[in-house]
Amino acid sequence: MRQPVLSNEKMAWTKLAVLKELPPGSLMEVEHGDDLVALCNVEGEVRAIHGVCPHHGGPLGEGALHGELIACPWHMWEFHSGTGACAFNASLKVPTFPVRVEDGDILVDLA
Ligand code: FES
Numbered sequence: 001m002r003q004p005v006l007s008n009e010k011m012a013w014t015k016l017a018v019l020k021e022l023p024p025g026s027l028m029e030v031e032h033g034d035d036l037v038a039l040c041n042v043e044g045e046v047r048a049i050h051g052v053c054p055h056h057g058g059p060l061g062e063g064a065l066h067g068e069l070i071a072c073p074w075h076m077w078e079f080h081s082g083t084g085a086c087a088f089n090a091s092l093k094v095p096t097f098p099v100r101v102e103d104g105d106i107l108v109d110l111a
Pocket residue numbers: 053054055056057058072073074075076077
């Protein structure tokens with residue numbers, strides 16, 4: 001049986017930051033065109049989620065990282081950095097993006 005070929009060809013990796021700017025336990029906001037992306041480092045694992053809160057548009061990347069949860073700075077709604085799920089209503093989600101770190105660069109697939 002033929003195995004599927006795994007490829008990065010359809011991925012759109014974009015460098016958004018460098019790892020040394022995002023130590024474990026930190027959160028940052030990155031502008032990309034008209035979009036905002038929130039990057040965080042959870043115990044060495046870099047994660048990326050859409051940077052605009054679905055409540056009233058707060059900048060998630062300017063909030064706080066509590067373990068794996070990102071707290072919006074405006075009204076403190078929390079979102080899981082890996083799944084994008086809201087902590088008190090899992091059906092409410094913020095989009096998440098694949099991340100890889102290469103030669104100290106943080107690359108995010110925003111496609
Ligand atoms: S705008 Fe994010 S919690 Fe209200």
